[in-house]
Amino acid sequence: MGKYEPLGAFLRGQRSQEVRLTFNEIEKITGAKLPPKAQHHRAWWSNNASNNVMTKVWLDAGFESAQVDMQARKLVFRRVAKGVGQELFPPLVPTAAKKGERHPIFGALKDITRLVPGVDLTEPADPEWADLVDKKYGPPVR
Numbered sequence: 001m002g003k004y005e006p007l008g009a010f011l012r013g014q015r016s017q018e019v020r021l022t023f024n025e026i027e028k029i030t031g032a033k034l035p036p037k038a039q040h041h042r043a044w045w046s047n048n049a050s051n052n053v054m055t056k057v058w059l060d061a062g063f064e065s066a067q068v069d070m071q072a073r074k075l076v077f078r079r080v081a082k083g084v085g086q087e088l089f090p091p092l093v094p095t096a097a098k099k100g101e102r103h104p105i106f107g108a109l110k111d112i113t114r115l116v117p118g119v120d121l122t123e124p125a126d127p128e129w130a131d132l133v134d135k136k137y138g139p140p141v142r
Contacts, residue, residue: 003032004054011061023073
């Protein structure tokens with residue numbers, strides 16, 4: 001068990017979407033002082049999992065840091081998922097089709113897009129942009 005794991009357990013036990021904590025409260029929960037970088041560098045509180053050990057703890061608990069106020073020494077942990085191994089949306093279909101078969105979602109968007117007669121999808125949407133392209137590369141060859 002890592003020294004920041006009590007924070008993960010604390011966050012998992014919360015029922016609200018947001019958990020507001022001060023740096024001192026985090027130190028009380030973990031029983032360990034936050035490193036100097038956590039006190040002075042906002043980047044330490046980023047949600048990059050490779051950032052530090054504690055980041056992995058709150059991400060695994062299903063939260064992300066937000067509204068970090070370095071001067072007031074407080075932040076908000078916002079719920080984003082259930083956590084590792086507890087997916088909010090488990091896969092509904094297999095990720096690959098069996099050999100020789102079409103994928104189960106093949107054709108799922110069939111007949112969803114309709115084009116108005118006379119629309120040319122190859123025509124640039126911005127005529128000024130088309131003029132710049134023509135000037136740089138020459139007119140299109142048809």
